Amino acid sequence: MSVKCAIGLMSGTSMDGIDLALLDTDGDMVVRRGPAFFVPYEAAFRRRIESALDTAKGIEHREQRPGDLGDLEREITLRHADAVARFRAEHPRWAGRVELVGFHGQTVLHRPKKSLTVQLGDGPLLARETGLAVVFDLRANDMRHGGQGAPLVPAYHTALAHALVDAGASQFPICFVNVGGISNITWVPARGDPVAFDSGPGNALIDQWVAGQGGIPFDADGMIASEGGVVASVVARYLENPFFARKGPKSLDRGDFTLEPAEGLELADGARTLANVSAEAILKAAEQMPELPKCWIICGGGRKNPHIVADLRRGADAMGSAVALAEDVGLDGDAMEAEAWAYLAVRSLAGLPVTFPTTTGCHRPVTGGVIVSPPRGQSSSALPHDFV
Known part of the structure; x- marks a missing residue:
């Protein structure tokens, strides 16, 4: 091609x-x-x-x-x-x-x-x-x-991972984390197909929370959450959701997680707690990876929330892994999904696979x-x- x-x-x-x-x-x-x-x-x-x-x-x-x-x-x-x-x-x-x-x-x-x-x-x-x-x-x-039917970005993540390793910017295995409304991960090995699945709520619950409680569309730079604290019991309730025990591939609809477990929290505590839910859900995805990643590369709007990133760094450090923002390795964390759709369009034109059994569960x-x-x-x- x-x-x-x-x-x-x-x-x-x-x-x-x-x-x-x-x-x-x-x-x-x-x-x-x-x-x-x-x-x-x-x-x-x-x-x-x-x-x-x-x-x-x-x-x-x-x-x-x-x-x-x-x-x-x-x-x-x-x-x-x-x-x-x-x-x-x-x-x-x-x-x-x-x-x-x-x-x-x-x-x-x-x-x-x-x-x-x-x-x-x-x-x-x-x-x-x-x-x-x-x-x-x-x-x-x-x-x-x-x-x-999701996620579809892993084919592009795989190409990026090989480019990063070739440039000496990272080592396999690499885990890309896209923190959008829903978060998804792509685990890329040195050889073989990527492993990917939705990991849980990303920004969507935080956005819904601050919109409903404070009339604000989103928590810019985590400013609201910075005034609050993590309510561990609420985080635990979210992580008890059967979704997390299911083996991948798996995907979510925006409405599959709700604000019900967070009801009754103060505005700031809710924002901070939901940021922790996003991070803990991502870290929990490591349980379904063939091997712990050497590096987690964080993409999407959620990388701008310092609380999500800090919680990810703490959890990854405990696993012996590093966390890098997309920009730290020369990528554009805002544009990556749009780039992926350009990549997939050309891939489709060439008749090449865009999904794999290890990413979406397709038969081949x-x-x-x-x-x-x-x-x-x-x-x-x-x-x-x-x-x-």
Whole structure:
């Protein structure tokens, strides 16, 4: 497979906006990272997506769009097209090189036990709006082959791990930790397929807590938590959840963990306790790794919460492992998932596996994604849409 220039688009479980990243890659071991870009969602639109999570609970077939989900899907897609247009305008030297887009969409329902996952995002519409080939719906084929449909980033983590070891920046085995709304880990050995699974709640419970108790969308830099303390009994209740005893591969929906165990805590104590829950859930994942990692590399928005990171460092140190933020080893912890979607788009185009039995539980390594091209002769949109 030749090297292609791809844009990855990710709107994750934190629902805070669109991450965009550019990559030159062959979908295998060639990875040259380009610029990244973030377009935040305004508070009203974020609330609209949060409301959609309740609407989506009634979906029984992944093509269904009850209520206003059809309209929301169109607007989400247009916002992604707008992000691509703005990125290309700000990075003109890259604009003409882009060949395709990896489009995640917005997950509103994930029920792996029912082989059901729903991401709002219209691939053909995005292709028409951007004038670029689009690879989307990357989770469904994995589920058709017995997988959980998540996590999908491990293939990219594997390429990054080999690059880090080749550069002398780390040693195998390496564990990548993505602390998003839900946290997931990828354990990468020197040889063989990666091992990956969702590890537990990440930022989602903290965000829900401070929004409900303090009317604040998230705990910026852990400032609220810095005024509180860890309530160990609440942490213990969370860690008693049967999810943690289940063997991987395993994945979570945003609603699988709730705030019920934290009810009655003060605002700051709740924020600090939930940060500890996130860290302890990640550390507990070591029980299901073939070997303790030499290094945990922390990515995603949760790496900006100093309490999560400090708790991880303490726990990892007790195991004899090191903890590094993505930036400590020359990576971009904000852009990594968007980069992964660019990587997976090229990998899909090449027909290479995007999931493995050790990452999602699929019966065999499988590729995935639907590839659509823009109408013949169409040029990409030059102007962004107007969102208020």
